[in-house]
Amino acid sequence: MKRIIMMLMFAAMAAGCGFAQNEKSVKDAGNDSVAGSVVTVGVEKFTNFIRQKDVLLIDVRTPKEYAEGHIYGAQNIDVNAEDFAERIKNIEGKVAVYCRGGKRSLKAAEMLAAQGCTVYNLRGGILAWSKNWWTPDKD
Secondary structure, three states: OHHHHHHHHHHHHHHHHHHHHHOOOEEOOOOOOOOOEEEEEOHHHHHHHHOOOOEEEEEOOOHHHHHHOEOOOOEEOOOOOOOHHHHHOOOOOEEEEEOOOOHHHHHHHHHHHHOOOEEEEEOOHHHHHHHOOOOOEOO
């Protein structure tokens, strides 16, 4: 029985280490953000960040998803569009990004950080946003 428990603990630790390696370019939400960085945060910290006047909010989902509901004030730039890199090339400063669940926005966040932006990525995307008492805005 001890052997099985030890094997399970080892497997859990190994899985945790693998996850940490996949998140190599993402800073811990507890750290201060710096230019050229990505910080993945929960809904509350994301909300506080986007309330700042100098933050650009980008919804990186498809135009169809955006039309179904988005965070008020968000600009729609589809990360999977062929012209995404061209559309973001002149963006600088503080940027907040989100998608449906957090994966596409992380891809966009890393691209923006590579060009010097300070980027906050919404953990869990708009699904987390809508579960936390905020309702997506519809045009």
